Amino acid sequence: MNNDNLLSLSLYSDKGFRLFTFWEPKEKMPAYIGLCMQTWKKFLPECEVVLLDYSNLEEWLGKDVYDEILFRDFSLPKQADAIRCALLKKYGGLWLDADTILTSPQVKDYLMIDSELVMISKHLAFIKANNNSKIIADWYNQIQYNLKFYKDVKYQNNAVQKILHPRRYRRVENWDYLGNYILHKMLKTKNKKKFFSIDRMEINALPELNNKKNDNLVENYQNFYFENDYSQDVIKNTKGIILLHNSWTPQQFLEMNEEEFLSRNNTLSNVLKTVL
Template structure:
């Protein structure tokens, strides 16, 4: 038995490395999969607020996040862009019910739903790197109240995909966002938010393949409210866009950095946007901090003022 485990330990990294090389040479599916739920033509007259919300609260400078925010400003000049942190967020959101012992990720989840409930607009994580403007959002949300990405990995029912929360576009007075917020608020204001959804772990008919009910509580909250009521939502699969490179290269930071920092951007796939997860973000940030990248690469070619960090609004 020990020999089998040892063999797996040796073989697994080799397998994933070979798979990444194969996909690097022969490509990977770029097919976008859209899901349109309960389209409502009456919503076409409801204006979509051209507001972008970004929250970043870190004492350490992050060169990748600075480039991400620079891209937003460059590609979305017609949007009102607000950069928030723990100090100025209270000007926009009431956090009086929140226990500040919550993790940064959970606090950020609460903030995004509270902002979209009150103001509408676009929430995007600070580690989202835009490669296009947001016209595609404005076009697709026209007859819907909400546009977001879904997780290919956690979705069993392709007609009712599992929501992700790193990019959400929403109109004001939005039933789905309101109900999602209220459900999630019950969780985060409970005596133990991280055990609040433990009874849903095996309820695959509701949460499908969400793996961590003690971490992805915002995902669970969305699926709970969707199981009780129909909403007008448009989804795009993250595998073809935000998480394309994570799927293609099995979340291998070296391969992702190689394609986005050291290859000419004209020779690699440029999705609408790229979502950098925390482990990959740290990996790429080290290269950027050292100035080790190709200026013609996807990330390296982004316009950026090297002398300063981003400013709050």
């Protein structure tokens, strides 16, 4: 695969390949997240990484892309769901969650898939989209509807909305209210030109799932990445990308600087040392 082929993608801006992510505020980003992002520059050197936070959000999306209630009432992860949707609708390109590690040039193969929308299974951590994707446009419109619904119910005490849409009312506080809750039905299409799903297990994007000790996802995650060293198996079997769960990272690791983090002998530290 050469750069001429990559440059033919709509993912490219005049400055190069455009890759979006969000962290609020940038200055509070854990050091290991910065290391994750360094892997992007190694394996996608042609990319223009756009790191957004509140300080430059308006520059990229304009002032009134969403009702201010999104930023006032909703958690940062929910805000990030809405932000990624709006960015991809406007520009197209690639979205990676900041806690994503690229492990080899194989990730470029996923960017060459001929589809309006490409995801790893149905994870919002990796989304490649054209700016004319109908699913992205429909997602954006539904986010706007869900925000209005929330506002009507919470601040205008709209009992009619509660009665007409009881399931949506019950979902308002859920983590996926602006993301997977909306996309779940849309992604059932069998038209691979509209949506292509890369099997997460086939590419080993969540390697901890192959080493479960019990049914506690957080405990398994911490055991796999921070309390043991499975890095050789991860590097050997992972096909280009690892999707992490920053919210499950123990506090002590969130507070480490780069040198301290890389000095640890565990899966995550050793994977980063190897790929960088």
